[in-house]
Amino acid sequence: MLALWCPDWPAVAAAMAANVPAHLPAAVFAANRVVACSAVARAAGVRRGMRRRDAQSRCPELLVFGTDEGRDARLFEPVAAAVEELVVGVEVVRPGLVAVPVTGAAGYFGGEPELAELLLDQVSSRAGVECQIGIADGLFAATLAAHRSMLVEPGSTAGFLAPLGIHELDEPDTERADLVDLLRRLGLRTLGAFAALTERDVVSRFGSEGLLVHRLARGLSERPPYRRKPPPELSITKELDPPLERIDAAAFVAKTLAETFHAGLAAHGLACTRLGIYAITENGEELSRVWRCAEPLTPQGIADRVRWQFEGWLRSGGPTSGVSVLRLVPEETVEGRSLQLGLWRGGSPGLEDEHADKANRALVRVQGLLGPDSVFTAVLDGGRGPAERVRLVPWGDQRALESPAETPWPARLPRPSPATVFDRARPARVLDRRGVDVEVRRRRQLTAPPKTVVLGGEPRQVLEWAGPWHVSGRWSSSAGDWSRIQVLLAGEPELALLLTRTADENPQWTVEGVYD
Incomplete structure (x- = not known):
């Protein structure tokens, strides 16, 4: 198998989409951590997994981009098309990596080194990107060979893999991080050490997932050949x-x-x-x-x-x-x-599975009538305010976290969060006992304790209040500084509100949310 790999593809694609020159450092971030960076950024000390603040401290001119799988795949299509002009059987493993059966193409072009050289020139001239090529037995070994620009001789794959670190098993688009960490803690530091175990011991200790990665470590394909031909009606x-x-x-x-x-x-x-x-x-x-x-x-x-x-x-x-x-x-x-x-779903479908299927079909039906953006589900994400913590995801899209809630959030609003958060802030006035508007001093303190809140022209007495919590513009998604307070208003029934005051040219109090 031949693997053609474009290093740092998410960062390369992000720079291409933004028309950023290749000599400028760039990095792609997810959940405030680096997931890919350009060679220029890496030379400045930026590494995968690094926090954004640390990365920018090492490389102040670093260009920051967000993850976008659609962008990565869209811009990778010219690369796959360029490879397909020379060889047949091109398979896209993920944006940035394609696999090609090497036997027929190598025989046609005069050998594996000649084929690799032709593909390097083809991708560089047609798609305008740099790439590396590796050849080995199986896709996993070929990918690792591409990372090192190596052509592994047939039958030598196990020897090539043996000295490599066990972390190589944790590939993108797989969920093997926990298994790899367990293998490392058990003292299995290299692929060769793991491959030396017997299949029986691996299956008894790690199950089917362990058996799959054990085959990879031994230089075999992920699974034995499956001879059953899919029925034509499955297409x-x-x-x-x-x-x-x-x-x-x-x-x-x-x-x-x-x-x-x-x-x-x-x-x-x-x-x-x-x-x-x-x-x-x-x-x-x-x-x-x-x-x-x-x-x-x-x-x-x-x-x-x-x-x-x-x-x-x-x-x-x-x-x-x-x-x-x-x-x-x-x-x-x-x-x-x-x-x-x-x-x-773990066995025969039960009542819950049946209800889930019915609900899914009903929601897909609604999307068919009203469009894909007509049905949303909420994802509880990280953030400092209630509006930042709830993100709406269209039904069927991946409900992945963008900002982990366990991450420290300076100036985060204490629990509980308001049950209702308004799309548009509603104006309010906060008065002290003399009827003067309460403001926020430069030292982030209120000018006087709030005694009355006016909502829609109706004054209501403040029974209790808490705060203020000050949020700086460098911590918030919007420019400027602003402060929050919580108030409990008298009346039938009593009303608990979250009030926000901006620190712009025309500061005013607004109702951000209502507590149950």
Whole structure:
């Protein structure tokens, strides 16, 4: 297998999308930590996993970008297309990495070194990006060889892997961090040490997940060859009228097709690990791409890859017209029960599973009638204020945390949070016992204790109050400084409010939220 790897691809793609020159340091952050950085930033001391503050202290001119998987996949399509011009059987593993069967191509071009050199020149001239190539037995070993620009001789893969650190098993798009950490604490520091264990011992201690990574450490493929041919009816074809010409429409179609495609595989006890995406445009152009995945694809994973591929096709200037036919094909399948318990929800569907399926179908139906942005679920994220802590995610999208709640948040509002948070702040007046407006001093203290709050022209007496909590502009998502107080107002019934006062040219009190 030949692996073609573009180093630091998320950072490279972010810089390309923003038209940032390559000589400027750039880094991509998720949850305030570096997930990828350019070679220039790395030379200045920036490393993966580093906090944003530490990274910017080492490299003050560092350009900061957020994660965007769609952007990464869209800009990687020209790279995959450039490789496909020379060899067939190109499979996109993830944005930044493609895999190619090497035997036929190497024989045609005169050998593996010649093929590697041709591909390096091809990607550099056609796509304008730098890449590295590795060849070894199996995708895992080929990827590690690409990180080192090595061509491993056939049959020598186990020896190549043996001295490498056990951390190499923790690849992107896999959830092996806990297993790798456990292996390290057990004293298994290298892949060779782990490979020396017997399969029986590995399965008894680490289960099926341990057996999979044990095969990788030994230089074998992730799974033994699966000889069962997927039934033809598992492929799904959809004629699109009107043709797809917009990314948002493609995303919605992808989500609907992914559910049907995944359900068909599950009914046969299968899960997909290589997804073929084929399209035909109005002008008869045929587009195709195969995505390879380390883990069996979930409905969300299928929808993501279809959406990413459409972004790549539609924005790279490939098709001259809209896509009229879309076909999903399971190029490779594995037994769903043994590799993905979540596919079967731990056993026979119970009452809760049935209700969940009905709710999911109902919400997807609503999205079909009103659009993909008509149904949202809330994700409790990190932040300093109640509005920052709740993020709405469209139904079916990944509910990933962007800002971990356990991270220290200076000037964070103490619990409990208000039950109702207004989209638009409502004006209010806070008065002291003399009827004078209460303000916030420069030393972040109130000019006088609040005695009355006027809401919509109606004054209400303050029974209790707490605060203020001051938030600096450097800690908030909006410019300027502002302060919060909590008040309990007399009346029938009593009313507890969260009030906010800005420190701009026209400071005023507003009602940010209401407590139950």
